[in-house]
Amino acid sequence: MPHRDRKVAAICVSVVVGMVGLAYASVPLYRLFCQVTGYAGTTQRASAPAAEILDRTVVVRFDANTSPGLSWKFEALTAPQTVRIGETTTAMFRATNLGTGSTVGTSSFNVVPDQAGAFFNKLECFCFTEQALAPGQSIDMPVQYFIDPAIVKDSDGARIDHITLSYTFYPVAMPKKGVALKTGDQVQRQGG
Secondary structure, eight states, X not given: OOHHHHHHHHHHHHHXXXXXXXXXXXXXXXXXXHHHHXXXXXXXXXXXXXXXXXXXXXXXXEEEEEOTTOOEEEEEOSOOEEEXXXXXXXXXXXXXXXXXXXXXXXXXXXXXXGGGGGTEXXXXXXXXXXXXXXXTOEEXXXXXXXXXXXXXXXXXXXXXXXXXXXXXXXEOSSOOTTOOOTTOOOXXXXXX
């Protein structure tokens, strides 16, 4: 093969490898971007409850989904909640592994309308860690949250009276170190 043909082939292979690498990294990079900027309704992580609780209320609805390739049933156990702005509230979700092998999943999250993302603060959430489930195992998972009182001073946020908190669970191909099943089962690696 002439030198020029080898160079063209090497460039083509490099482009394909680069595209595959970017496709693989796009989900974590997008998640990081959204968490940093609050873009696309990404919620905030809080270390302490709100300093004040207002009389104004907001209705919070919960949505639970699983991506293809993850044999889990994932559902919101909590009905829509009417919460006072600034009030710390807990909602419950349940995940059940319907598959025949042990799997590990992680969730992505957002809120609708998107403008509420900057004001929706989570103190505790299963979305901060990977979840490992043995076949047939179920786990109840809390989300402890509050709506930042600053929402009433925001021109867009002040008009929000309904918020939907949505989660989607995805399979984890390579679980983080320390995420192991207590059953001793081999974790089934699932592509996502």
